Amino acid sequence: MSNNDVRLQSLVSQVDDATARFLMNELKLVKLASNKDKSLATVAAETTEIESSTSGIVRAVEDLLVISRRLKEAWVLGQRKPNEAVNSDDLERSRQTTQDIISQLSSINEWL
Amino acid sequence: MSVPVSVEPTNAAKARDVPLDQLIARITQERGSFADLDERQLEKDEEVEPTEDESKSATDAGNDEPTFYEKRAQLSGAVGAALNEAALNLDLVSLLVSGTRLEAGVSTMSPALRAQIAPGSLNAAAVQTPVPGLPNSAGYGWKIMAYDQASVYLEAASKRLRGEVELEQQFWTDMLTTVKSGEVVNRNLQIRYGFRDAGSVYHDKGDGRFVRQHEGHAKLVPNTERLSRRVAVSVFANNTGSTSAIESEDEEEFRLVGRACVEHSDILGPDVLQSVSFERYKLFEEELMHNLIQETRNTLAAKQVRITDTGKLVCTIFGGKIEIEMEDINTTNSMANMSNLNTRDPKNPAFSVCYALHFLQLEAYERRLHQWQSEPKPLNSAEKRASQEMPPLLGPVLARIQCASLLSRTLKLLEIMKLEVVSTENISESNSEYLCGPIRNRIILNCDPQISITLGSTIDSGVAEFKAEKKGVSTAAINDLVELEAWLRWASS
Secondary structure (H helix, E strand, O other): OOHHHHHHHHHHHHHHHHHHHHHHHHHHHHHOOOOOOOOHHHHHHHHHHHHHHHHHHHHHHHHHHHHHHHHHHHHHOOOOOOOOOOOHHHHHHHHHHHHHHHHHHHHHHHHO | OOOOOOOOOOOHHHHHHOOHHHHHHHHHHHHOOHHHOOHHHHHHHHHHHHHHHHHHHHHHHHOOOOOHHHHHHHHHHHHHHHHHHHHHHHHHHHHHHHHHOHHHHHHHOOHHHHHHOOOOOOOOOOOOOOOOOOOOOHHHHHHHHHHHHHHHHHHHHHHHHHHHHHHHHHHHHHHHHHHHOOOOEOOOOEEEOOOHHHOOOOOOOOEEEEEEOOOOOEEEEEOOOOOOEEEEEEEEEEOOOOOOOOOOOOHHHEEEEEEEEOOOOOOOOOHHHHHHHHHHHHHHHHHHHHHHHHHHHHHHOOOOEEEOOOOOEEEEEOOEEEEEEEEEHHHHHHHHHHOOOOOOOOOOHHHHHHHHHHHHHHHHHHHHHHHHHOOOOOOOOOOOOOOOOOOOOHHHHHHHHHHHHHHHHHHHHHHHOOOOEEEEEEOOOOOOOOOOOOOEEEEEEOOOOOEEEEEEOOOOOOOOOEEEEEOOEEOOOEOOHHHHHHHHHHHHO
């Protein structure tokens, strides 16, 4: 398995994991809404669970954001612009410019 | 002190109580392995035992107190019972625990219990204790409050994350533009903007990294902070006609005739590209000055170039001087304005010097890059690989100025001497690898026999300035115009 395949698999499993956590916490929030046949102590404990499920949802979304950043890193960075072939005319022109500039050096004596 | 136990059962009644396997185990525990038993020790035990038996029989007859052995048996029985009870209780607790936390319960359960009873099969009914003073409907209020808080929290988080996404988008747009423009950015957001890969061996490779600013834009943070300075070249003319820098230390004797620097040209694109380009520009200028100072120290110090205490290079030329220094980018403009000199005007005498130095540095990069790309010569080859030293930059520039000055003065001399010049030609060795090789000029005079004068610069060739030829026979080196004049008078007579 190539390096890229390993990275791809790891990213996919991370996406799956974060999505599963997101859905599970949402389901839990809905389930906790019912108060039927529950004692006050249970209800009190469930209010805390609601809080934790909410943070779980936010956490899962943050994880997804981090994964999206990694994907961008993999797409944008590490790739290199293909080397443009150096135009020999450009090279010749730049050499010519250098020679022109150098030949102008003698004119400095006119100022002294 | 341990009590020695005899190997053979001393008291038949007591010995019978203890099964043989336990007895052996006990003896092994107290006396060690059977292999360690020796004859002498057994004899010693036999000597001791009769007296023990006698004393025991005496005490048995005297009172009903239990013997040591009985007490020990009782103690061991009590410990065994306690252990059994504790194990039983642990099993019960484990079985109860396994109903709610399966793993924790099973791990402490005894194997026998685990084999016979399924974990979690023992349940205890929850004890309902009504909360005093609170109706059951209070639970609905708690739930509603909890959901309200959750909604507020989720809303705040969504706003925060939405903002974060926008910032990320901005950042990655910048990064994409940077990468598309040809910059090399690796996965840790590190960039190399310097010239190390293009032929430079300057100690600063020009590395940096990108960070995200508060408003989301990418920002380049160079690994080494450097001042915003650039190389500025000033050309001064000498008012008094003195040619030596030592003779004319007084600054007032010089008049500024030109000042030039290569300005950073803005490029199209986001700020981050501008900053990368600007950092590269600063690095180039810094390296150029460093190379010029190195060259002066190595080769030019004896050739009328000196380094002042402030790090300025002062090159004395005929009729003036050239100063090369690092200047703050913002102040240079004002100085140029003060002296009413346009730094971009090609007629400005400093312009050609400044640009020539920059172009020669580029040329030097190109040469070194070709060296790196070429295959190394065999180790036993006489032709060594070209050294990593920087090719000369300032030397060829000064040599050309000196040579041009010499040529014009020689032509003037010939004019005064009324000697007709047939042709003046540049006979510099054309070196295709390097644009700025040693320079030579030849003047051919209209005489019979033909006289030719070759002019060179002492800076780049290290030879005498003049060499004259008559009838194909060269003279010895001629050092100055006075000597040349004398020789010409002799030759043309």
